[in-house]
Amino acid sequence: MRVRAGFTLASVVLALITLAALAPGLLTGSTPDAADALAALQGPSADHWLGTDANGRDLFTRIVYGAAPSLLAGLGATALAVVVGTALGLLAALGGRAVDEIVMRLVEIVLSLPTLLLALLVITVTGPGTVNVIFAIALYTAPSYARLVRAQTMVIRKAGFVEAATSLGLSRGRIITRHVLPNAFEPLVVLATIEVGTALVAAASLSYLGLGPQPPAPEWGAMLSAGRDYFSVAWWIAIFPGVAITLTVLSITVVGRHLQRRIS
Amino acid sequence: MSAPVVEVTDLHVSFPAVEAVRGVSLAVYPGECVAIVGESGSGKSVTARTLLGLTGEEATVTAGRLAIEGVDAASFSERQWRSIRGRRVGYVLQDALVSLDSLRPVGKEIAETLKLHRAVPRHEIPRKVIDLLTEVGVPEPEARARQYPHELSGGLRQRALIASAIACGPKLLIADEPTTALDVTVQAQILRLLAERKRAGQALLLISHDLAVVAKLADRILVMKDGVVVEDGTASQVLGAPEHPYTKALLAAIPEPSTRAPRAGEVVIRADGLVKTFGKRTAVDDVSFELRAGQTLGVVGESGSGKTTTARLVLGLLQPDRGSVEIDGLPWTGLSRERQRELRRHIQVIYQDPLSSFDPRFSVRRILDEALEVGGEPRKTRLKRAVELLEQVGLDDSVLERRPLKLSGGQRQRVAIARALAPRPRVIVCDEPVSALDVSIQAQVLDLLVGLQAELGVAYLFISHHLGVVHHVSDHVLVLKDGQVVESGAANQVLTAPSAAYTQELLAAVPRLDTNVSLARRAS
Known part of the structure; x- marks a missing residue:
C-alpha cells in the first residue's frame, strides 16, 4: 500500500514537471526574466510563492521555466548514451573477437576514470553550454549501456527463437533488428529510466560550476549556484531549486523502480 | 494377508485455486507395486507427496483414513513427518541431477540420511554406504561414492538416488517418474532394479505418465484424471480390459508400429x-x-x-x-x-x-x-x-x-x-x-x-x-x-x-x- 502511494505521488510530481517543461505558461502568469528591483530578495509570500532572487525575479516562475533546460540535459544525455551504448554493445557482441576486445577495453578505460573529472575535461575542451554538457555526460554513461547490451545480446543470440529465425531464412540484419534488439531493450529501458535521475544531477552539478547554460537562462543548477552568495539572508533562492532537483530525481527513481519490478 | 504399508481412503487435497485430488483411496502391501498413471495436472504427484507430508502450507488435506504402517498420520506435525521421511517412506524423484546436492559427493549424501535417522552406528556408516551402492548395482562403489552427481551418468545418478531413498530400509518406496529423464536402455536397468526391490518385499508406489513403463512393474494400477481415480484394478484388468474411456484413450495413445506402404518420391x-x-x-x-x-x-x-x-x-x-x-x-x-x-x-x-x-x-x-x-x-x-x-x-x-x-x-x-x-x-x-x-x-x-x-x-x-x-x-x-x-x-x-x-x-x-x-x- 505504501509503495502504491509513493508511486502515485511520484507520478503526480513527474506529470507536473513535465507540464512545466512543455507548457510553463499554464502554471505561471509571469515570465522568468521579469526583474523588479523593488521586490529583490523577498521571502515566500502570496505574491511570490517561493520568494524572489537578488534581481527581484519570481523564483516560482524561474523554477517552472527552468524545468525544460534542466530536464533536457538529463534526458538528452541519457538518450545519447543509450544510442551510443547500444551501438557499441551490439558491435562488441556481434563484431567478432577482435572488435569485442577493442570496444570493451575502451569501455573499461572510460569507466575507470572519475566521472566528474572526465566531464570537466570535455567541457574545458569544448566550452560551456547545454549541448556540451549533454555530450560530456553521455560520454561517461554510455559504457554501462554498452556492457548491458553486449551481455544481453550474447545471451539472446543463443536463444532458441534466434536459431528458429535463422532456420526460417531471415537475414542477419532482420534477426538483429526484429528479435535480438527488442528483447535486449527491455532491461535497457529500465536502467535508462533510473539513470535519467543520475544524469540530471550530473547536469545540474556542471551548471552549478558554471559550465552549463549561461545566465540569465533559468536552470536549476545555475540558480542554486546563484543563490549560494545570498544564503545567509535569502535561503529560499538556493533551497527551492535544490528541492526541485531532488523531487525530480526521487520521482524518476521511484517510477523507474516500479517499472523494473513490473518487467522482471 | 499382511497389513498394508500405507493406506489412504477418500483423500482430498485442495490448494487455494484448485482442488488437486478428489476422493482418492489406495493401499500398498509389502512386496506389491501400485502405480498411479495420469497426465500432468492429474493429481498423481500431489497424491504421492501427501504420503510424505510434502503438500506444502497452502494445501488443505482431508482423508477418511491416512495410515503409514498402521499409524494414523492424518494429524502428523511437521516434526513427525520428518521422522517418517527416509525412514518409513523413501522418495525417488524424476531428475537425480536436481534432487542430489550438486556440491556433495553422492556417498556423503547417502550417509546424511543414515546419520539423520541414526539407522546404523556412526562407525559403520561408510561401509553401509558402499553396501547400499552395491545393492542398487553401482559398479566400483568405493570410487563412485567419492564422485559428485555431475560426474556420474544419468543412470548411475538415479541409482545413487534410489540408494539414498532406501538407506534406512523404508517399508514403502515412492518413485515419481523415476525413469522419465533416462535413455531407454538405462530406463530398463532402473526398472529391473525396482523389480528386484519389489521381490525383496519392498512396497512400491510408482508414479508415471507412461502406461508402458508401469506395465512392467505394477500389480495394481490407478488411472487418474483431473484429481479423480477413473479406473482402479489389477494391472491385467486395466491394461487388458480397460473400462473407462480415458484409460482406453491412454492405451491407444501409446505409439504403435504402423505398417506404411512405401511411397517412392524423388x-x-x-x-x-x-x-x-x-x-x-x-x-x-x-x-x-x-x-x-x-x-x-x-x-x-x-x-x-x-x-x-x-x-x-x-x-x-x-x-x-x-x-x-x-x-x-x-x-x-x-x-x-x-x-x-x-x-x-x-x-x-x-x-x-x-x-x-x-x-x-x-x-x-x-x-x-x-x-x-x-x-x-x-x-x-x-x-x-x-x-x-x-x-x-x-x-x-x-x-x-x-x-x-x-x-x-x-x-x-x-x-x-x-x-x-x-x-x-x-x-x-x-x-x-x-x-x-x-x-x-x-x-x-x-x-x-x-x-x-x-x-x-x-x-x-x-x-x-x-x-x-x-x-x-x-x-x-x-x-x-x-x-x-x-x-x-x-x-x-x-x-x-x-x-x-x-x-x-x-x-x-x-x-x-x-x-x-x-x-x-x-x-x-
Missing part, C-alpha cells in the same frame, strides 16, 4: 559422409542417408549419439568437417551464408521445446506472418493464409492474438508446425517433436504430422530417442551410436528384426505392454 535430401568433430570428440562420424519426398526417415539413438548434431548439419546451422548435404539435387553445404539463406525456406524445423523457439514478444499472428513473409507470401493474403495454416494444424483463429506463453503445450507445438509449414518447405526436420508432451497430446501431434505428410507430400527427418514414436511415423530408420550409423533400412525391418546388436539392445529395453494386451486393444 530424393530431396542426400547426406554423404558427414563428419563433425567438437574438439577431440567426434560427434558425427561418416553419416550418409537419403530422404525422399513424402517419406519419413527416423533417426534414433540415445543422448550423445549424434542425432541433434546430424539435424543441425542438415539444417545448415553447422558446417560439416567433411561430407556434404544436397537438397533437391543442389549443393547445400558449403554455400555462402547469403545463398544458403535463400534456400532455407525449403527445409524447416520443429523443436522439442516450441516455447523457446518463439520470440516471447510475438503473438501467434506475428509468428506466422514472419514465416509467411519469408515464404514470399504477399502482405495482403498473409492473414488469410495464417488462418488456413492454423486450421490445417487443428487450431482456429481465436489463438491469433495470443502469445505462445498463454497456449498449452500441444497448442504450442501445433503453432510450431504451422510456422514450419508456412514457407511450403520440402523437408521438415522434427527434433524430438513430441518428447515434451503428454501421451494423449503426443498421439494427436503424431497423427497430425502423419496426416499433413499425406496431404502435402512433405518429407520428415524425424529425430527421437523414443523407438515407439519413430516406428509409428517412419518409413526408414537410421540407428546412431557414438556418431556412427550402426544400422539403417526400412523401419519395419530394423525395428522388428534388427541385425545390429545395439539395435537389439535398444529394442529389448523398450517397455512394452504384453502381447495379449495389444490384442485386446485391437479387438476393442
Whole structure:
C-alpha cells in the first residue's frame, strides 16, 4: 500500500514537471526574466510563492521555466548514451573477437576514470553550454549501456527463437533488428529510466560550476549556484531549486523502480 | 494377508485455486507395486507427496483414513513427518541431477540420511554406504561414492538416488517418474532394479505418465484424471480390459508400429559422409542417408549419439568437417551464408521445446506472418493464409492474438508446425517433436504430422530417442551410436528384426505392454 502511494505521488510530481517543461505558461502568469528591483530578495509570500532572487525575479516562475533546460540535459544525455551504448554493445557482441576486445577495453578505460573529472575535461575542451554538457555526460554513461547490451545480446543470440529465425531464412540484419534488439531493450529501458535521475544531477552539478547554460537562462543548477552568495539572508533562492532537483530525481527513481519490478 | 504399508481412503487435497485430488483411496502391501498413471495436472504427484507430508502450507488435506504402517498420520506435525521421511517412506524423484546436492559427493549424501535417522552406528556408516551402492548395482562403489552427481551418468545418478531413498530400509518406496529423464536402455536397468526391490518385499508406489513403463512393474494400477481415480484394478484388468474411456484413450495413445506402404518420391535430401568433430570428440562420424519426398526417415539413438548434431548439419546451422548435404539435387553445404539463406525456406524445423523457439514478444499472428513473409507470401493474403495454416494444424483463429506463453503445450507445438509449414518447405526436420508432451497430446501431434505428410507430400527427418514414436511415423530408420550409423533400412525391418546388436539392445529395453494386451486393444 505504501509503495502504491509513493508511486502515485511520484507520478503526480513527474506529470507536473513535465507540464512545466512543455507548457510553463499554464502554471505561471509571469515570465522568468521579469526583474523588479523593488521586490529583490523577498521571502515566500502570496505574491511570490517561493520568494524572489537578488534581481527581484519570481523564483516560482524561474523554477517552472527552468524545468525544460534542466530536464533536457538529463534526458538528452541519457538518450545519447543509450544510442551510443547500444551501438557499441551490439558491435562488441556481434563484431567478432577482435572488435569485442577493442570496444570493451575502451569501455573499461572510460569507466575507470572519475566521472566528474572526465566531464570537466570535455567541457574545458569544448566550452560551456547545454549541448556540451549533454555530450560530456553521455560520454561517461554510455559504457554501462554498452556492457548491458553486449551481455544481453550474447545471451539472446543463443536463444532458441534466434536459431528458429535463422532456420526460417531471415537475414542477419532482420534477426538483429526484429528479435535480438527488442528483447535486449527491455532491461535497457529500465536502467535508462533510473539513470535519467543520475544524469540530471550530473547536469545540474556542471551548471552549478558554471559550465552549463549561461545566465540569465533559468536552470536549476545555475540558480542554486546563484543563490549560494545570498544564503545567509535569502535561503529560499538556493533551497527551492535544490528541492526541485531532488523531487525530480526521487520521482524518476521511484517510477523507474516500479517499472523494473513490473518487467522482471 | 499382511497389513498394508500405507493406506489412504477418500483423500482430498485442495490448494487455494484448485482442488488437486478428489476422493482418492489406495493401499500398498509389502512386496506389491501400485502405480498411479495420469497426465500432468492429474493429481498423481500431489497424491504421492501427501504420503510424505510434502503438500506444502497452502494445501488443505482431508482423508477418511491416512495410515503409514498402521499409524494414523492424518494429524502428523511437521516434526513427525520428518521422522517418517527416509525412514518409513523413501522418495525417488524424476531428475537425480536436481534432487542430489550438486556440491556433495553422492556417498556423503547417502550417509546424511543414515546419520539423520541414526539407522546404523556412526562407525559403520561408510561401509553401509558402499553396501547400499552395491545393492542398487553401482559398479566400483568405493570410487563412485567419492564422485559428485555431475560426474556420474544419468543412470548411475538415479541409482545413487534410489540408494539414498532406501538407506534406512523404508517399508514403502515412492518413485515419481523415476525413469522419465533416462535413455531407454538405462530406463530398463532402473526398472529391473525396482523389480528386484519389489521381490525383496519392498512396497512400491510408482508414479508415471507412461502406461508402458508401469506395465512392467505394477500389480495394481490407478488411472487418474483431473484429481479423480477413473479406473482402479489389477494391472491385467486395466491394461487388458480397460473400462473407462480415458484409460482406453491412454492405451491407444501409446505409439504403435504402423505398417506404411512405401511411397517412392524423388530424393530431396542426400547426406554423404558427414563428419563433425567438437574438439577431440567426434560427434558425427561418416553419416550418409537419403530422404525422399513424402517419406519419413527416423533417426534414433540415445543422448550423445549424434542425432541433434546430424539435424543441425542438415539444417545448415553447422558446417560439416567433411561430407556434404544436397537438397533437391543442389549443393547445400558449403554455400555462402547469403545463398544458403535463400534456400532455407525449403527445409524447416520443429523443436522439442516450441516455447523457446518463439520470440516471447510475438503473438501467434506475428509468428506466422514472419514465416509467411519469408515464404514470399504477399502482405495482403498473409492473414488469410495464417488462418488456413492454423486450421490445417487443428487450431482456429481465436489463438491469433495470443502469445505462445498463454497456449498449452500441444497448442504450442501445433503453432510450431504451422510456422514450419508456412514457407511450403520440402523437408521438415522434427527434433524430438513430441518428447515434451503428454501421451494423449503426443498421439494427436503424431497423427497430425502423419496426416499433413499425406496431404502435402512433405518429407520428415524425424529425430527421437523414443523407438515407439519413430516406428509409428517412419518409413526408414537410421540407428546412431557414438556418431556412427550402426544400422539403417526400412523401419519395419530394423525395428522388428534388427541385425545390429545395439539395435537389439535398444529394442529389448523398450517397455512394452504384453502381447495379449495389444490384442485386446485391437479387438476393442
